[in-house]
Amino acid sequence: MIPSGVKVFLASHPVDFRKGIDGLVALVRDAGDPFDGALYVFRAKRANRIKIVWWDGSGVCLYLKRLEKAKFCWPRIGHHRVQLTSAQLMGTGSGSGLCRSSRRRLLGKSTAAK
Structure with missing residues (x-):
């Protein structure tokens, strides 16, 4: 379970999924502090896998998740990061959350995503 107050950041651009924990932490370091307790979420090019890195204090x-028959819905590809709530992240993990109302709010769209 993800604590309700934790910050969650999505990298909107896909990353090379051969990167391990050190490579992902280096990407986080380019944009902020990887040791601040926030969750940093990355996706593969095909959008069927995500990796999440975070500092737990020690x-x-x-964390890695692969969807077998679906894809994660994601904000438009770009070189920016998007902040989510923990509830939005949990919806994304089911493969459906960002596709519906949450994506509209994040991107400012008036129509539903694909």
């Missing part, structure tokens, strides 16, 4: 943790 070390860096890595």
Whole structure:
């Protein structure tokens, strides 16, 4: 379970999924502090896998999820990061959350995503 107050950042640009924990932390370092307790979420090019890295107080943790028959819905590809709430992240993990109302709010769109 993700604590309700934790910050969650999505990298909107896909990353090379051969990167391990050190490579992902280096990407986080380019944009901020990887040791601030926030969750940093990355996706693969095909959008069927995500990796999440975070500092838990004693070390860096890595979480990987692969969807077998679906893809994660994601903001437009670009070189920016998007901040989510923990509830929005949980919806993204099911493969459906960002596709519906949450994506509209994040991107300022008036129509639903694909």
